[in-house]
Amino acid sequence: MSTEFQVSPDMIVQMYNQISKHFSSQRVRKLAEHLRKNDLSLNQFSVLNIVHHQKDCSSIHLANHLSLKAASMTYIIDLLVKRGLVDRIENPDDRRSHFINLTEEGAKLLTVPEDAEDLARSFENMEQEELNMLYLSLGILKNKLLKST
């Protein structure tokens, strides 16, 4: 296996983006479906995603991240708390503020189902050697990604 030139990280990023773009509209459709099925607005879902990655978020922090007003954030969090998808706990260091955290129930809604039909179809005419190399490469990429998180 060889390439004629030196491969740079930027070249791979560009390649990944081209592949990713191919799935873009499919992903939007899957996301919209996921939101509808679970009765979530896009902003509600975004809140779940943010508090998943960052514990003890404040309401104002979430509002800033999502470019929403504090009042809208109150409304959104109220709904999520009512549904048991996030918790609102008093901040002991600042009695004006609250910690927003994901519940187990909320965590269940994080994953948007993938639709890989199109991807699978593209393998139909692929050589076994190519499949092996692709699998190996993606495995390396996956390990690097998970390590860097």
Next chain:
Amino acid sequence: MSTEFQVSPDMIVQMYNQISKHFSSQRVRKLAEHLRKNDLSLNQFSVLNIVHHQKDCSSIHLANHLSLKAASMTYIIDLLVKRGLVDRIENPDDRRSHFINLTEEGAKLLTVPEDAEDLARSFENMEQEELNMLYLSLGILKNKLLKST
């Protein structure tokens, strides 16, 4: 380069999904940002995506695809037509119906910016040999995907 076992398409799909999942919340954030900047609702954006892939859509077809009511569809399309993002043309074969099509202006809003910072960072400690193989593999994948579209 070798693998201990026979790689199946399903194994790669699974691997791709794991990688894709890693970018999921980042993508949701980028999408929300794109929608806000361009003053689009998720459903408006979904309509642009659908009419991009399928010409001469009817309103009812779009409503079914997005699980929206016909009345909501009328409202959404009215807005998009006013902004010049889609055209509504009479269907000569059925005078009740209209063809909805993407305009050039609408096509400009299809692409959601990618954020590959995280991806690029994961290459920092990668061997040149691994970069080469990854690039080659993704190139093959990309070609297969574009061909199958």
Next chain:
DNA sequence: TATTGTTATACTCTATAACTATA
């Protein structure tokens, strides 16, 4: 009679403004 819309109206989500409580 069924289908493709549209119009009118109610409900949900977000913004604005005024406010309370705490820093």
Next chain:
DNA sequence: TATAGTTATAGAGTATAACAATA
């Protein structure tokens, strides 16, 4: 005085119901 958040109210997006035009 400034900041975190809430409450009340108005505007935008979607659902429901009733309707018009065409198949």
